[in-house]
Amino acid sequence: MNSPSMSFQQRVSHALADGQLRIALDRTTERFTSNRVAGLASLPDADAVRDCARSIRLHTLSKLDDYLEQFEANVTSVGGQVHWASDAQEANEIVLDLARSRSVKRVVKSKSMVSEETELNQALISGGLDVVESDLGEYIIQLAGETPSHIIAPAVHKTREQVGQLLADKLGVPMTDDPVEMTATARSALRDVFLQSEMGISGVNFGVASTGSLAIVTNEGNASLTVTAPRIHVAMMGIERIVPTLDDLAVMLLVLARSATGQKLTVYTDLLTGPRRGDPDGPEELHVVLLDNGRSRLIGTEVSEVLACIRCGACLNACPVYQQIGGHAYGSVYSGPIGAVLTPSLDREGPWHVLPEASSLCGACREVCPVRIDIPRMLLALRAETVHSGKGNRWVRVGFWLYRIAATKPWLFRCGVSVVRQLTKMFFVNGWLLRLPSPLPSWTRSREFPVIASRTFSEEMRDREKGSGDE
Amino acid sequence: MNESRGAILERIRSGRLGAPVQSRLDPPTLIPTKDSSSLRDRFVQEAEAVGAIVHRSDRRDLTVETVLRILGDAGVKRLISWEPNDLPISELMKAVVDDGVQLVDPPTPANAETLSREWTAMATADAGLTGAVGGLADTGTIVLRSGPGRPRLTWLLPPLHVVVLHSSFVHPTLSAFMGECGELVRCSSHVAFVTGPSRTADIEQTLTIGVHGPKEVHILLVDHDCKSIEESEAAQAATVSDEPGDQMSKHDLVQ
């Protein structure tokens, strides 16, 4: 993952000042939320299904090595090929080598977060290939030269007016703000791309260990076309995206679409098991690239649960922080609550320790997650790791150390409270509040600073005891 | 195998060292009823809810007539169809051709070693005609399976998709389908679960129909006897008991 050039705080300020972004997020978040609620409500026993889905994911992770080997054996037995990539660069090289050795010129892609993670497009383009994204949202941001801002709705940060303008500028079509017209434009622009590309690259929602099948879901049908018309299909998946059996897959699909868009099932749920077998279409070759890129190291750690994620995006839509700043401010491919855990976990050396701080720990993400991932717990674990490794803010560390000394000695605590009371009173009287040392001004920019009560609760209690003693 | 494979598996193994394998809970049974008429009603209701158009028929000739009417109403001139034997009603294709609709053939014979991948002719078709191997009642989904006489582009490229589904193939849920027909997945290179027409909400989460796939999906839910259905039921039963490899060759013989 490339490090962003601005600091997180700068990106946040940027995002908060972006009126268009605010409009786009406001217009969509509500729709996402009500859809998801309705989607889960359509399950007769949603809680039991979620528990079951969670148990499937945790079970799989608890013997992931076995399932990966089984998956590989089955993909191979149906005529596919599995490639293992330790990191992003290796994954990209595998794909580029495949393309080169088969004289591929044109590549059509359907949405794949893993390929965003490895920045595959840049690698292919600098290798001289034509690469076109076929998911409408991805197509839009590819035209705009941007990156996705949401796991399942990559262009959610754009208003329809912005998209209309973009299509007009890039494709020379008349400007419109009607999503239906824009969609038609994209349909006709992408038609030939599907039919003329030699290689189709897709993501994978789940790999089924017992059959070697790849489950890929889309609403547009772009993945179906991507994996049908071109001669070569390359599927990119993280090593954690395995389910043991087709029965397990059926359970996961019960919650995936419902949590993502509120649909009971995505329009196209494609199960691909090997290349074509005498069929008049479908790929001649099927390659699966299994990407690690930091995942295997997480097994057995405090954040291993993050690998249970099925990338439904529900936690992004529920998150009040995401709603404020959108996806780009996170600075990495994975945004929102899940991104705040995943990004620093996968890339330990990167400048990401600030991301787990960007949460009020309100728990909305945990509440909506279809597999009940305890994101707040992992954010806390990452914060603790930051403090432990000495990367955190020293001010905070020293502050809490002092606070702890006081809080475990009641007399000292009382003294501390009265000292702070005197100080805040002074500041207030003299109006020095805004000149308090960093980081307090960030509080007072929009809020008053609370004053310590002139008589604290414990002082009241002491008096009360004295009073009753006097009686 | 490459070094990464070993390194990745090794890292996972050392990470899970000493940790127990976690158990899986049984999925709750979601639709207790197997009553077939309510299953069909539910299928129709859900399929319509996602924007598919369902036509029911209990007579073979009515089914043929309905398909002709759908194609006629849409002004279909060029059609991609599955092979007659892969459609639940084998005379359907002939009836369509007799009605003056031109058939667009896949560019290469089914059993060719390599495909020309010249899809441009197929892309000009106005409609695709297929037969489903299953229906899912609780989601209104049809299940399609690729194979030698069953090109996938048929249900993907044209703006209109007409699919015939025998009502005895309707399963309560995806789980039920996987339980009974999981072998179909094993022995087909592509099994598609299609729920309504293609759609997107990528622009401001505003629903738009017909992005890359069909804008219209017509499902003929048929109750009548059809010989080829029995055949394909037999083929399905055989599939379940056979090794995938064997089954494939058997299926090829059927063509």
Place this chain on the structure above:
Amino acid sequence: MSQTTYSAQLFATCLVDAIRPAAGLATLRLLERLGVKVIVPSGQTCCGQPAFNSGCLADARAMARYTIDLLEKSPVPIVVPSGSCGDMIVHRYRELLADELAYASKVERVAARTYELSQYLSDVLKVQDVGARCRRTITYHPSCHLLRGLGVRSAPSKLLDSITDARCVGLSGAEDCCGFGGTFAVKMGELSSGMLDRKLDAIVESGADTVVACDAGCLMHIESGLKRRGSNVAVRHLAEVLVESE
């Protein structure tokens, strides 16, 4: 409930102690009025939540041990007028002190008898009407840790509904966080303010003259925001309105 005598210890929490003593006093008065014999353990300070949330685990552990030892002295239920501190004691102490065998059983005992105020009223005392009376138009902000941590969804609203002469009005986006989150509000000031602004807009829009919550942190945050806006919407802890009888 008249026959049984109830006893409880009140753990006021640091924020109530220093910033909002009125909430502590009101809780005390309310419980006593309902016939509960209340002990206020002296020497109580802070449950350690702020340190825990900031990743300063060693400091949080010290405060947790201190608080557990303090609350272990008496076997009676512990009432906390703050959802997040309640959640800390009920759920997070277990994780925090997982490696300290000496505390394992103590943690469980203390967690099992700790209640947030509205929880105690509805689950232990089983009251829904405390006989309060006030002329207010009230909107209720369910604070995150009470709602999603302790799972208390309806108890506070039911208690508010029972107040004579008061009118309760809905709050749009009620379950959205107010943006406090302890040190988050300071470290991520801009972000936190953005979240607060939405909450304040909703409060103003609701038409209420009083906003009620069960967590001193949210109350403090919302109040400082309203103050800056010059709004005259009153900010009250649940206990504060439940003891009113004007």
